[in-house]
Amino acid sequence: LMFGKARTCNIVTIPEHEPAECNIVVLGATGSGKSALTVKFLTKRFISEYDPNLEDTYSSEEIVDQQPVQVRVMDTADQDGPVNCERYLAWASAFLVVYSIDNKCSFEICQQYLEMVTPYTKGLQPESPIILLGNKVDMERYRQVSQTDGETLAARFGCTFFEVSACLDFPSVQHVFHEAVREARRE
Numbered sequence: 001l002m003f004g005k006a007r008t009c010n011i012v013t014i015p016e017h018e019p020a021e022c023n024i025v026v027l028g029a030t031g032s033g034k035s036a037l038t039v040k041f042l043t044k045r046f047i048s049e050y051d052p053n054l055e056d057t058y059s060s061e062e063i064v065d066q067q068p069v070q071v072r073v074m075d076t077a078d079q080d081g082p083v084n085c086e087r088y089l090a091w092a093s094a095f096l097v098v099y100s101i102d103n104k105c106s107f108e109i110c111q112q113y114l115e116m117v118t119p120y121t122k123g124l125q126p127e128s129p130i131i132l133l134g135n136k137v138d139m140e141r142y143r144q145v146s147q148t149d150g151e152t153l154a155a156r157f158g159c160t161f162f163e164v165s166a167c168l169d170f171p172s173v174q175h176v177f178h179e180a181v182r183e184a185r186r187e
């Protein structure tokens with residue numbers, strides 16, 4: 001009986017397919033901190049100088065809720081808001097739309113991204129999640145976008161909202177990326 005039980009257990013736990021994957025595209029105005037956030041998530045470190053024209057995709061094996069997942073992060077570098085969106089729309093399983101809380105203009109550019117991405121994701125089955133992210137909360141003194149403004153914009157487009165800082169603690173940055181994985185799994 002014991003033997004039978006163990007065998008059943010083994011059969012259940014043998015992975016039947018490749019580990020799960022999640023592709024996260026990071027969008028937003030130049031200077032909002034997309035690269036700093038991406039590097040922080042991948043290395044736990046804050047890199048203050050990063051080539052603003054560099055667009056790259058990184059991969060990291062993560063454990064989210066005890067389940068392994070291959071997370072790929074595309075750190076985009078659009079200069080003037082949404083352009084050539086075809087390169088990531090079909091690729092992405094989750095969208096991270098970033099602005100800087102000390103820059104009203106970067107917040108307005110987020111709105112452009114949401115207006116472009118949302119009609120696309122709404123047509124998907126399942127829908128891909130979108131997270132609106134206010135970065136640089138360490139710059140509170142220079143805040144130009146209130147938390148309420150962020151929440152209101154997120155609610156309008158049906159996305160989750162967070163505020164973080166790429167140069168403060170790692171866990172809250174990690175939480176945002178992991179939340180993107182969770183939401184993509186749920187959909």
Ligand code: GDP
Pocket residue numbers: 028029030031032033034035036037047048049050051052135136137138139164165166167168
């Ligand atoms: P990107 O163009 O969106 O990739 O932005 P970067 O990651 O290159 O960051 C732009 C500038 O903002 C750089 O000088 C970063 O050091 C700075 N930066 C990024 N994140 C933060 C943050 O959370 N707080 C502060 N104070 N500066 C940040």
Ligand code: MG
Pocket residue numbers: 034035036050051052053054075076077
């Ligand atoms: Mg960058």
